[in-house]
Amino acid sequence: MNATEPTWVWPRAAYVHVPFCAHKCGYCDFASLAGADHLAERYLAAIGREMEAATGGVPQEVDNIFVGGGTPTRLDADQLGRLLAMIRRWFPITPGGEWTVEANPGTLDSAKADALAEGGVNRVSLGAQSFQPDLLRALERNHAPEEVGRALELVRPRFNRWSLDLIFGVPGSTPENWVDDLETALSLGPDHLSCYGLVYEKGTALWKQWNAGDVESVDEESERSMYEFTIDRLEREGLAMYEISNFARPGHDSRHNLVYWTNDAYFGVGLGAARYVRGVRSSNTREIFAYLRRLEAGLDATGPTETLDPESRARETSILMLRRTQTGIERADFARRTSFNLDDLLGEPIRRHVSRGLLEDDGSRIRFTREGLFLADTVLCDLL
Numbered sequence: 300m301n302a303t304e305p306t307w308v309w310p311r312a313a314y315v316h317v318p319f320c321a322h323k324c325g326y327c328d329f330a331s332l333a334g335a336d337h338l339a340e341r342y343l344a345a346i347g348r349e350m351e352a353a354t355g356g357v358p359q360e361v362d363n364i365f366v367g368g369g370t371p372t373r374l375d376a377d378q379l380g381r382l383l384a385m386i387r388r389w390f391p392i393t394p395g396g397e398w399t400v401e402a403n404p405g406t407l408d409s410a411k412a413d414a415l416a417e418g419g420v421n422r423v424s425l426g427a428q429s430f431q432p433d434l435l436r437a438l439e440r441n442h443a444p445e446e447v448g449r450a451l452e453l454v455r456p457r458f459n460r461w462s463l464d465l466i467f468g469v470p471g472s473t474p475e476n477w478v479d480d481l482e483t484a485l486s487l488g489p490d491h492l493s494c495y496g497l498v499y500e501k502g503t504a505l506w507k508q509w510n511a512g513d514v515e516s517v518d519e520e521s522e523r524s525m526y527e528f529t530i531d532r533l534e535r536e537g538l539a540m541y542e543i544s545n546f547a548r549p550g551h552d553s554r555h556n557l558v559y560w561t562n563d564a565y566f567g568v569g570l571g572a573a574r575y576v577r578g579v580r581s582s583n584t585r586e587i588f589a590y591l592r593r594l595e596a597g598l599d600a601t602g603p604t605e606t607l608d609p610e611s612r613a614r615e616t617s618i619l620m621l622r623r624t625q626t627g628i629e630r631a632d633f634a635r636r637t638s639f640n641l642d643d644l645l646g647e648p649i650r651r652h653v654s655r656g657l658l659e660d661d662g663s664r665i666r667f668t669r670e671g672l673f674l675a676d677t678v679l680c681d682l683l
């Protein structure tokens with residue numbers, strides 16, 4: 300195996316985290332804060348300092364920006380405008396670049412939608428999750444199904460590109476519920492859909508209920524049939540699967556997320572934000588007062604940091620690339636990015652999963668088979 304240290308370049312992507320939320324949803328493991336809106340001004344000042352430090356005080360042009368949360372649209376229109384101005388200052392976006400902001404139904408109004416559009420945002424990702432009141436209650440979401448349609452009335456005239464997030468496998472749901480949710484989403488005409496299977500993240504309120512036996516997870520067979528229906532139904536609708544949980548019409552893939560799935564570098568600022576800069580992965584503290592105090596004292600808020608050796612980085616690149624269900628791992632691209640020969644590094648597990656029918660190998664690229672998609676976690680763990 301031969302690998303040379305890559306020549307590091309500055310990231311061409313930036314992630315900005317806004318942690319404020321109306322309340323904490325039961326399944327949520329993100330760095331999100333309920334009842335902390337009074338900290339928004341301090342937070343904006345801190346994140347401005349962090350952007351300046353992250354760029355070394357020299358604006359860094361990027362190809363895509365993602366403002367996620369939390370709920371970025373929990374900020375008021377004036378605060379959103381100021382946040383976007385700071386981002387434009389430190390991370391000027393290349394012409395034709397993609398700038399996404401996550402929004403929650405119920406927190407978007409016309410003043411905020413105008414602030415986003417005028418601030419340079421050109422893509423909105425809307426967290427619908429479900430269109431069924433009982434399933435939204437099970438997730439402890441605090442929006443009503445009809446608020447998704449209302450939010451889209453604000454989004455459609457201002458943004459050419461938008462996406463909906465949905466969750467399947469919610470406790471108490473059936474395959475029929477999921478069919479209804481997907482059909483409702485399709486009736487809204489999305490060009491991009493993210494469909495995630497519910498994960499019981501350790502420590503969340505939902506995980507505690509599930510652990511105590513108060514909540515029953517959906518059985519594996521039903522969850523598989525929900526996922527299978529998703530792939531087939533969206534394909535028929537012209538929304539091709541391009542990543543294990545993501546579906547888009549041609550030209551509507553999330554360019555920011557593709558940065559993660561090719562293991563490319565990205566800036567990350569804000570509470571709990573992760574980044575990958577010059578070969579070093581790190582993330583900020585998730586404790587809000589530690590974050591604010593450190594930035595206010597002119598320090599950074601970095602918590603865990605990891606520098607991967609070339610082989611670990613190559614393995615990590617392989618599993619991220621494999622998540623891209625159409626592209627998979629293209630041998631020549633993998634060698635160019637990692638300086639490793641894919642077959643020297645991972646030939647044995649690849650051959651094993653090809654013979655089990657979970658991966659396909661056409662000589663130039665490796666991809667999941669349809670059966671492999673249902674056992675993706677097992678295959679990805681094995682490669683890592």
Ligand code: SF4
Nearest residue numbers: 320323324327331369
């Ligand atoms: S709105 Fe999103 S980020 Fe906020 S608590 Fe709910 S799931 Fe978490």
